[in-house]
Amino acid sequence: MLLLVKYTLLYAMVLMLVALGGMFSERSGIINIALEGIMVIGGLCGVIMIMIMPAGASNFQIVLYSCLAAAGSGAIYAALLAFASINLKADQTIGGTALNLLATAIAMVVAKRVNGVQGSKLSYSNEAFLGNIGPVSVSVFLYIGLVLLLISFIVLYKTRFGLRLRACGEHPQAADSVGVNVYRMRWWGVLISGALGGLGGLAYIVPPVQTWNFEVGVSGMGFLALAVMIFGQWHPLRIFLAAMFFSVFRTLANISDSTFLSVLQWPKEIYSMMPFVASIVILSFTSKKSRAPKAEGIPYDKGAR
Template identity: 75%
Template sequence: MLLLIKYTLLYGIVLMLVALGGMFSEHSGIINIALEGIMVIGGVAGVLTLTMLPASLSPFLVVLISILVAALAGVIYSLLLAFASINLKADQTIGGTALNLLATAIAVVISKYFSESGSAKLNYSNKPFLFSIGGLELSVFVPLGLILLVVSYIVLYKTRFGLRLRACGEHPQAADSVGINVYKMRYAGVILSGALGAVGGLAYIVPPVQTWNFEVGVAGAGFLALAVMIFGQWKPFHIFGAAMFFAVFKSLANIADSTFLAQLHWSSNIYNMMPFVASMVILAFTSKNSIAPKAEGIPYDKGSR
């Protein structure tokens, strides 16, 4: 049971962070399909930082610097999507897909350059990111994620910024008519998306293992986070619940060999496939009732009313 709780929290927080990032972007009116790629970029930036920091540095500073660098890398990478979608008015789905493909290639090139073996694998120590409570080993991303969940809710629903952001995703023409700069708000939404998605990528890669092969990217976690966002109806606490629900399925692959599930003799690939199958089934039944921001995916042209 402790193992199930451990991995559910581990994966659930990752999915929640990335889905919250997608939520901010889509509330501004930009569909961020590039979450998968942003996770990869954040992961490789954070891991490289982790390997380069001196061993004498305190664990707190190691964690803080790695997270900040990952977030910064995610912000920079997300600006490519923002520029293409907002300034060039390019198709957001195609732009996001291109960034997903590019991210893995960038990560492989960078990791091979810095890897001692010349492969796409990077080795690192994840000890600064782990702590124990009553025999339950958790990562620092669990409390950090819960804090960011509350902050995201407050920002989105209790601040003027959140009101303006949601207005730009619902009716940008009306927002513009009252003096809101739609372009700046959409940039802000994508930037928040990049930061949260990148931190989620680091949270996915570092705590569970001490080596990562960047040729596999993040194994579809970004796309699963999109499903979490939709299932959570673009609302922070609903997203948290959806993330934990899907994380239970994801966790089964990690605990199957040490529980009664081992008697089934199923391949771990079956368990790894479960959250994606569950997402397709759930979205097939709930997508008709989903209420997405009305202007998401539609480029804003100030000249058209």
Template identity: 35%
Template sequence: MSFFEILTIIIPSTLLTAAPLIFTSLGGMFSERSGIVNIGLEGLMAVGAFAAAVSTLGLEHSGLGDASPWIAILIAGAVGGLFSLIHAVVSISFRADQTVSGVALNFLAAGLTIFLVKLIFDGKGQTPYITHNIDKVDIPGLAKIPFLGPLFFQQVAYTSYIAILIAILCWFIVYKTPFGLRLRSVGEHPAAADTLGISVIKMRYIGVLLSGVLGGIGGAVYLVTITSNYNVTTIAGQGFLALAALVFGKWHPIGAMGASLFFGFAQALSITSQQIPYLDRLPSVFMLIAPYVLTLIVLTGFVGRAEAPKADGVPYIKGQR
């Protein structure tokens, strides 16, 4: 097998596995840029995946066919946004510890979704498999470009390119718009932002809400492109990888996207290793743990150099500096 053939296996798989991480890490970026630590990304993805599974199954029976998973992604985003309000109320209004609140969100999501699965599907521990996925396709026209076509435009899901476009859009919003300036100001110096008439509470609620919407979409994309059904192990640490990508990307939209692609590459290697010479000789368990080992190595080497927004994790009390 040539090196080019290996790339045609790994790169499309990287784009596929990175898309959910991109959406979710971008959601975490909005929350933490506003000053609210959100460790609950895992829970938001779980809620989004559950909502996508149930919605797709229901929409399929309604005769919507191939449109079902796309509508389900939007529904999952709305559900994720609503679920994130729990974290917003506890962290912003009640000024509770944001780390504890995020951990509680993860536990709540895991327990609640499985309870609802058993309630809806007659005691079963998982949902039925959806029949309408978002499949890999060849992009018309672009797939025939020499060299680049087979690497980037053949056997890819549209969600991968949507995720990259959303990352660029988020960069523009955060760094080129008045909204983005206000969001960053309440995460860096909320007291100063307050004196300028910016509502710190409102901006932080918006940041957490956006994290819920994008986290729910990330979980939905993972379900409709990769797993096809929901159970307690569906997300299996993807939210924590997205959180690691956010930190590795230094709380920057493009950085988070790049880190998500890196972790997507690590996961792609574990998935495709049996098709790649030399890697197929390694014990499969080595490749399965590779993404998480790389996460530890990367965070150990780079977190010390990454600076979070200065007010990240600090509850704001009006009148206090």
């Protein structure tokens, strides 16, 4: 049971961070399907940062610098999407798919280079990230995630920036007519999304294990976060609840063989499949009243009428 709580909290934070990232991007009007790839790049850079930290570094330093590396690299990688889809008005879905393809390939090449030997497994120490609340071991990402959730909510609904961002996703022409720079707001949306996505990648990879094989990327977690975002109706607090819900399913796959579920003798894949099945079922029920940002996916053209 403790395991269930531990992993549920862990994966809920990952899904929430990445889904919040997707929310910022889509609220500004850019579909960010590249979250999966951004997670891979963020995780990769964060892990490398942990590996190259000097031995004397304190836990706080390790966490701070690796998180900065993950978020920064995620934002830089997302800039590729922003440039293509905002400035060059490219198809956002295709651009995102390209970044997903690229991310795994880049991660493999870099991991093999860092490793020296011909494998894409990186080993690192995750002690700095772990702690306890009572009997439950939690990672530092629980706190980071909750703080960022709060900040996301405030930024999106209580600031001028958030209002403008949302306006660009709903009706960019109207936003432009009152002097909002739509291109700049969309750039901010995608960059924030990249930072949160990169951080989510680190949060997914580091706490549970000490070795990660980058051949597998983040095995669909970024796509699951997209479903969480849709299920959460592009709203931070609902995204949090949706993330908790999905993460229970995701957790079952991890702990199926070590808990009471083992008597069922179901293969792990059944549990891995569950969140994806759940999201299709949920999408079919909620699609009619979906409240997606109206202008998402449509490149903004100043001259368009």
